[in-house]
Amino acid sequence: MSTIIREVHAMQEASRAERQAGRRIAVVPTMGALHEGHLSLVRLARTHAERVITTIFVNPTQFAPGEDLERYPRPFERDVERATTAGTDFIFAPPVEELYPAGFATSVAVEGLTRVLEGAARPTHFRGVTTIVAKLFLCTLPDVAVFGQKDGQQVAVIRRMAADLNFPVRIVVGPTVREADGLAMSSRNVYLSARERSEAPVLYRALRQAEEAILNREKNAVAIVELMKRLIGENSSGLIDYCSLADAGTLVEQEQLKPGSMVMLSLAVRFGSTRLIDNIVVEVPKPNS
Amino acid sequence: MSTIIREVHAMQEASRAERQAGRRIAVVPTMGALHEGHLSLVRLARTHAERVITTIFVNPTQFAPGEDLERYPRPFERDVERATTAGTDFIFAPPVEELYPAGFATSVAVEGLTRVLEGAARPTHFRGVTTIVAKLFLCTLPDVAVFGQKDGQQVAVIRRMAADLNFPVRIVVGPTVREADGLAMSSRNVYLSARERSEAPVLYRALRQAEEAILNREKNAVAIVELMKRLIGENSSGLIDYCSLADAGTLVEQEQLKPGSMVMLSLAVRFGSTRLIDNIVVEVPKPNS
Numbered sequence: 001m002s003t004i005i006r007e008v009h010a011m012q013e014a015s016r017a018e019r020q021a022g023r024r025i026a027v028v029p030t031m032g033a034l035h036e037g038h039l040s041l042v043r044l045a046r047t048h049a050e051r052v053i054t055t056i057f058v059n060p061t062q063f064a065p066g067e068d069l070e071r072y073p074r075p076f077e078r079d080v081e082r083a084t085t086a087g088t089d090f091i092f093a094p095p096v097e098e099l100y101p102a103g104f105a106t107s108v109a110v111e112g113l114t115r116v117l118e119g120a121a122r123p124t125h126f127r128g129v130t131t132i133v134a135k136l137f138l139c140t141l142p143d144v145a146v147f148g149q150k151d152g153q154q155v156a157v158i159r160r161m162a163a164d165l166n167f168p169v170r171i172v173v174g175p176t177v178r179e180a181d182g183l184a185m186s187s188r189n190v191y192l193s194a195r196e197r198s199e200a201p202v203l204y205r206a207l208r209q210a211e212e213a214i215l216n217r218e219k220n221a222v223a224i225v226e227l228m229k230r231l232i233g234e235n236s237s238g239l240i241d242y243c244s245l246a247d248a249g250t251l252v253e254q255e256q257l258k259p260g261s262m263v264m265l266s267l268a269v270r271f272g273s274t275r276l277i278d279n280i281v282v283e284v285p286k287p288n289s
Numbered sequence: 290m291s292t293i294i295r296e297v298h299a300m301q302e303a304s305r306a307e308r309q310a311g312r313r314i315a316v317v318p319t320m321g322a323l324h325e326g327h328l329s330l331v332r333l334a335r336t337h338a339e340r341v342i343t344t345i346f347v348n349p350t351q352f353a354p355g356e357d358l359e360r361y362p363r364p365f366e367r368d369v370e371r372a373t374t375a376g377t378d379f380i381f382a383p384p385v386e387e388l389y390p391a392g393f394a395t396s397v398a399v400e401g402l403t404r405v406l407e408g409a410a411r412p413t414h415f416r417g418v419t420t421i422v423a424k425l426f427l428c429t430l431p432d433v434a435v436f437g438q439k440d441g442q443q444v445a446v447i448r449r450m451a452a453d454l455n456f457p458v459r460i461v462v463g464p465t466v467r468e469a470d471g472l473a474m475s476s477r478n479v480y481l482s483a484r485e486r487s488e489a490p491v492l493y494r495a496l497r498q499a500e501e502a503i504l505n506r507e508k509n510a511v512a513i514v515e516l517m518k519r520l521i522g523e524n525s526s527g528l529i530d531y532c533s534l535a536d537a538g539t540l541v542e543q544e545q546l547k548p549g550s551m552v553m554l555s556l557a558v559r560f561g562s563t564r565l566i567d568n569i570v571v572e573v574p575k576p577n578s
Contacts, residue, residue, distance in 0.1 A: 012457050099455075105400045106419070106453035112394050130395070131454075138455040164395035165420075166388075166427040168301050 002054070002084045002091045008099070008139050011092050015053070015141040024049035026172075027142040029133060032056040032093075033073040033187035034082045037177040041146045042086035044174045048144045054088040055136050060096060062128030068273075073187055092140060099135060108134045110160050116251050117266060118153050118277065121241050129154060130161045137167055145169050150176040150184050152264050152279035156251055176278070178204065184278045196271035199236035203269055203278045206231045210245070210265045211282050214257065221245040221254040224265075232269060241268035241275065248281050257284045291343070291373045291380045297388070297428050300381050304342070304430040312339035315461075316431040318422060321345040321382075322362040322476035323371045326466040330435045331375035333463045337433045343377040344425050349385060351417030357562075362476055381429060388424060397423045399449050402540050406555060407442050407566065410530050418443060419450045426456055434458050439465040439473055441553050441568035445540055465567070467493065473567045485560035488525035492558055492567045495520045499534070499554050500571050503546065510534040510543040513554075521558060530557035530564065537570050546573045 005011045018025055026049035028041045038054075045052045056079055063069035080091055107127055113119075114126035137145065145162075147155050159171050177185045182204035183197075192200060206228040213224050228243040246253050248262040257263065266279035294300045307314055315338035317330045327343075334341045345368055352358035369380055396416050402408075403415035426434065434451075436444050448460050466474045471493035472486075481489060495517040502513050517532040535542050537551040546552065555568035 008455050012455075016457075103449075104453050105402065106397065106450050107400075108395065108397050108423075108454070110395050134397075135453075135455050138457065141457070160392075161395050164393050164424075165397070166297050166301075166424050168305075168427065168430070 002080060002088045004080065004091045004093060006094050006098065008094065011053075011090070011094075011139045012141060014090060018051050019141065023051050024144070025051045025053060025140065025142045026144040026146060027053045027055060027136065027140045028088075028146045029055045029057075029136050031058045031072065031187065032079045033075060033190075034079045035177075035185045035187065037148055037150060037185040039082060039086040040177050041148055041174045042083060042088055044172065045144065045146045046087040048146070048170075048172060049142075051089045052087055053090040053092055053140045053142065054083040055140065056083075056091060056093040057099065057132070057136070059099075059128060059132040061100070061131060062125050064122055064124055067122075068188070068191075071191075073190060092136075094139075099132070107131045108161060108165070110157050110164070113153070113157050113160055113251050116153075116246070116253070117242060117244055118268065121268060126154070126157050130157060133158055134161065134165065134167075137162075137169055142169055144172055146172045146174060148174050148176060149279070149281070150186070151277070152266055152281070153251060156249065176280075182208075184276075186276065188274055188276065191274040192271055196237070196274065199238065200271060200276060202232055202235045202238070203267060203276060205235075206243070206267065207265050207278060207280045211280060214263070214282050214284055217285060219257045221257055221263075228265070228267060232267070236269075236271075238269040238271050238276075241270060243267045259284055259286045291369060291377045293369065293380045293382060295383050295387065297383065300342075300379070300383075300428045301430060303379060307340045308430065313433070314338050314340045314342060314429065314431045315433040315435060316342045316344060316425065316429045317377075317435045318344045318346075318425050320347045320361065320476065321368045322364060322479075323368045324466075324474045324476065326437055326439060326474040328371060328375040329466050330437055330463045331372060331377055333461065334433065334435045335376040337435070337459075337461060338431075340378045341376055342379040342381055342429045342431065343372040344429065345372075345380060345382040346388065346421070346425070348417060348421040350389070350420060351414050353411055353413055356411075357477070357480075360480075362479060381425075383428075388421070396420045397450060397454070399446050399453070402442070402446050402449055405442075405535070405540050405542070406531060406533055407557065410557060415443070415446050419446060422447055423450065423454065423456075426451075426458055431458055433461055435461045435463060437463050437465060438568070438570070439475070440566070441555055441570070442540060445538065465569075471497075473565075475565065477563055477565065480563040481560055485526070485563065488527065489560060489565060491521055491524045491527070492556060492565060494524075495532070495556065496554050496567060496569045500569060503552070503571050503573060506574060508546045510546055510552075517554070517556060521556070525558075525560075527558040527560050527565075530559060532556045548573050548575045 026045035
């Protein structure tokens with residue numbers, strides 16, 4: 001079974017000892033409720049390091065008032081078992097007051113990238129994410145950190161933060177793991193009613209149809225976004241927060257696609273009180289390819 | 290002579306190699322123009338670690354438009370010589386674009402503590418300081434970081450930032466080094482005219498008279514601040530930005546002094562276009578001591 005660590009100081013000591021012994025460390029930051037998507041990241045982490053730390057911390061500062069902080073699932077014992085089986089050596093699972101003691105007053109923020117998409121819908125979300133990720137990097141002192149492409153904007157924001165602050169940590173991104181019908185795995189899928197669950201795969205279908213349009217040389221990004229919206233509107237009860245076709249690096253929304261550029265198709269849709277996100281990255285075909 | 294390093298990656302490699310060899314590292318962050326105050330911090334750093342890194346970087350983001358960024362003194366070769374003589378092993382002196390490349394978008398900020406005193410006069414200053422200090426910690430990966438009490442509020446802000454983000458770095462503070470007449474050493478003293486220079490020691494005299502009042506059991510903080518202002522006003526052409534008597538930890542301005550508490554007397558005064566700061570920390574006497 002993995003070693004469970006609750007205190008920052010103990011985690012730093014354990015990491016130092018591993019480094020001192022010449023072993024590389026990979027960290028997989030999670031909020032628990034581990035599903036196959038997380039476990040694929042743990043397995044990916046193992047290929048990069050001799051020791052894997054999985055962090056389990058439901059970070060309150062990335063939830064806005066009225067979001068699902070309280071009801072967020074916390075099946076801790078099952079998480080420990082799954083993380084261990086997938087190859088975790090240490091579980092870092094501090095209580096909230098260990099990471100945010102009285103008087104806590106510091107934040108890490110990224111401008112620009114964080115204003116659009118998820119950041120537009122959830123204005124304080126990414127500041128919470130970048131602050132906790134910086135803290136978790138400093139608690140676990142890793143060589144490599146592994147994140148999932150499922151949170152596509154988060155990946156871009158964390159890459160920016162890690163580079164800007166000179167974290168000596170390599171960011172590795174694992175592909176989105178999906179159910180058989182295409183729905184991206186998410187800890188929030190458990191909130192869906194049977195009907196919502198049956199409709200939710202339309203998100204991935206919409207992304208794939210948009211990808212097909214791009215590969216068929218449609219260059220009008222606005223038309224491609226409309227295509228996604230129409231498909232979701234006609235085939236589900238979901239309320240669209242956004243559908244986007246943006247540059248994959250800068251997240252700037254596109255109008256006319258540039259051949260050879262990498263773009264991210266992404267969306268956020270509400271089913272009842274459950275908000276689902278998904279994305280895929282596509283290379284716009286070059287003229288003579 | 291110290292080894293001069295210009296690149297982040299090379300600095301991290303050098304630090305890693307020292308650590309791997311079991312040597313502790315102390316960093317002394319400076320903006321160069323090294324005087325006896327800085328050198329005392331280098332000597333203090335040596336007592337805490339086998340390797341001392343002095344960073345020399347005039348950080349543009351902690352200067353506001355109209356401040357003295359362009360004319361800030363940069364006597365690099367003399368700095369290297371002095372730092373080396375005082376016990377520096379590595380000088381980390383990156384060019385601006387190495388630390389702030391195109392697209393840089395991240396900041397580290399501390400709330401509360403940074404709104405008062407220097408932060409009230411210079412609203413973006415401390416965000417620049419905390420961001421660069423976080424970056425320099427991650428570039429140099431030290432065990433210990435040494436700062437001067439001269440920048441008293443900066444010390445409180447950096448302690449908060451380092452604790453909040455879980456930096457595994459011990460913050461050590463060296464006492465303010467003064468000229469024979471009491472003027473705190475500062476790279477900005479060179480800007481003073483002969484007359485301003487002759488008046489400037491009144492800052493330290495005011496701090497010491499206020500300290501004496503506290504030790505003589507004056508409890509009215511407002512009266513003590515007035516005492517400092519009067520002394521400076523009557524004995525110099527300096528324009529007072531602020532005189533303060535605040536809790537030394539929280540920097541909350543005091544009205545009635547609490548016996549046994551630690552307070553910081555501090556001030557900022559402009560002589561022509563030169564702004565000088567100084568402070569001392571005092572323990573308020575207990576009733577029966």
